[in-house]
Amino acid sequence: MRFAFMLLRDFRNYPYLEIEIPPGASLFMGLNAQGKTNLLEACYYVSCLSSPRAERESDLASWGKNSFSLAARLEDSDSVTTVKIDTVTTPSVRRKIQINDRHVTRQDLLALFPCVYFSPDDLYIIKGSSGLRRKFLDSILSRQDPVYARLLPRYNDTVSRRNMALKKASFDDSWAKTLETLDELVISLGSRLLYKRLGLVEVLSAFTRSTYKFIAGGDCSVTYTSTVGEILPDLAGIKSRFQGKLQEVKAEELTRGVTLTGPHRDDLLVSYDSKSFRYFGSQGQQRSVVLALKMAEARCLEQSFKTRPVILLDDVFSELDPEKRSKVLSLCDFGYQVLITSTELPKHTGPKFSLFRVENNSVYPWGAGKSE
Numbered sequence: 001m002r003f004a005f006m007l008l009r010d011f012r013n014y015p016y017l018e019i020e021i022p023p024g025a026s027l028f029m030g031l032n033a034q035g036k037t038n039l040l041e042a043c044y045y046v047s048c049l050s051s052p053r054a055e056r057e058s059d060l061a062s063w064g065k066n067s068f069s070l071a072a073r074l075e076d077s078d079s080v081t082t083v084k085i086d087t088v089t090t091p092s093v094r095r096k097i098q099i100n101d102r103h104v105t106r107q108d109l110l111a112l113f114p115c116v117y118f119s120p121d122d123l124y125i126i127k128g129s130s131g132l133r134r135k136f137l138d139s140i141l142s143r144q145d146p147v148y149a150r151l152l153p154r155y156n157d158t159v160s161r162r163n164m165a166l167k168k169a170s171f172d173d174s175w176a177k178t179l180e181t182l183d184e185l186v187i188s189l190g191s192r193l194l195y196k197r198l199g200l201v202e203v204l205s206a207f208t209r210s211t212y213k214f215i216a217g218g219d220c221s222v223t224y225t226s227t228v229g230e231i232l233p234d235l236a237g238i239k240s241r242f243q244g245k246l247q248e249v250k251a252e253e254l255t256r257g258v259t260l261t262g263p264h265r266d267d268l269l270v271s272y273d274s275k276s277f278r279y280f281g282s283q284g285q286q287r288s289v290v291l292a293l294k295m296a297e298a299r300c301l302e303q304s305f306k307t308r309p310v311i312l313l314d315d316v317f318s319e320l321d322p323e324k325r326s327k328v329l330s331l332c333d334f335g336y337q338v339l340i341t342s343t344e345l346p347k348h349t350g351p352k353f354s355l356f357r358v359e360n361n362s363v364y365p366w367g368a369g370k371s372e
């Protein structure tokens with residue numbers, strides 16, 4: 001799937017914008033604070049009704065407005081689909097969503113096509129704390145699998161309730177029964193999350209490996225490390241391992257009043273030669289491996305959606321060396337649409353891209369072309 005046309009009304013700094021977007025790679029160039037990121041954010045919103053950076057929906061409406069509209073024409077090799085979204089942001093969020101002029105639900109839109117958004121902050125998937133790596137996995141799984149999207153908040157809520165029960169139970173025996181019920185719930189919900197995460201990591205790992213080889217020429221591995229212990233993708237096995245571990249750490253949990261084991265404490269180890277990129281990777285290696293992870297995300301989503309995601313690269317192009325830029329652009333040869341923002345024209349002689357200028361709350365075609 002690709003964007004062929006976008007319309008933005010009262011979205012961020014755009015009072016009104018219409019833009020035709022060609023297939024392949026498009027580069028949106030402009031000075032700071034002209035609306036480059038906002039444009040990619042609008043594309044992302046059309047695919048999943050959320051923003052990669054806004055905390056609240058009301059941040060997306062232009063200042064002084066309480067609603068915004070987005071419309072897109074999406075093209076595939078053999079189909080054209082129109083999407084229209086009208087969102088009222090205050091006092092509460094209300095949306096009208098249409099696909100091909102028919103009113104549809106949020107779920108219908110989410111099932112249509114995926115986008116992959118890549119920004120410089122994604123380097124923290126490698127460099128940052130384990131929470132960011134869990135978020136990376138959770139966001140892919142929630143996008144692919146509506147069951148996972150429902151299970152995750154239920155699990156997190158159960159962990160919070162269990163933490164509270166642990167605190168009470170440490171001095172009040174009447175809480176023992178509640179704690180027991182919550183133990184069971186944490187294990188049953190958590191095991192299902194773990195099972196799905198292991199399934200994803202298996203596919204993600206293979207794709208990351210091949211993409212990293214393509215980008216950087218080296219080897220890498222991606223493995224899921226669980227606080228529950230060593231687990232295999234077998235639901236019954238995961239459950240009994242989780243049960244055992246919970247018993248093992250229960251005394252300490254009662255003292256500390258927190259749930260110490262489960263998917264909310266796990267990590268993703270991205271390594272080469274069994275050395276973690278987080279601690280031993282050079283800046284260049286870290287950039288390459290995070291790019292490989294994002295491309296692997298694209299391939300995982302492509303597999304589950306049966307359509308190619310649109311790749312949105314915000315401000316990351318200038319950080320890549322010319323060879324890696326060419327490799328990113330060569331994604332277009334595999335049928336991906338890639339929308340790139342940059343403050344400067346990258347010097348490279350590789351694949352072609354269409355050029356746009358982002359200025360004064362507007363986007364102008366610069367004339368399709370190839371630099372140098």
Ligand SMILES: Nc1ncnc2c1ncn2[C@@H]1O[C@H](COP(=O)(O)OP(=O)(O)O)[C@@H](O)[C@H]1O
Nearest residue numbers: 012013032033034035036037038059061062063
């Ligand atoms: N809700 C909003 N309404 C109006 N303008 C906004 C809103 N949110 C952000 N902006 C402004 O949009 C401008 C462009 O932002 P952005 O797309 O992040 O720029 P860049 O081109 O550097 O990526 C900024 O000046 C920002 O202050």
Ligand SMILES: [Mg+2]
Nearest residue numbers: 036037038315
């Ligand atoms: Mg920006």
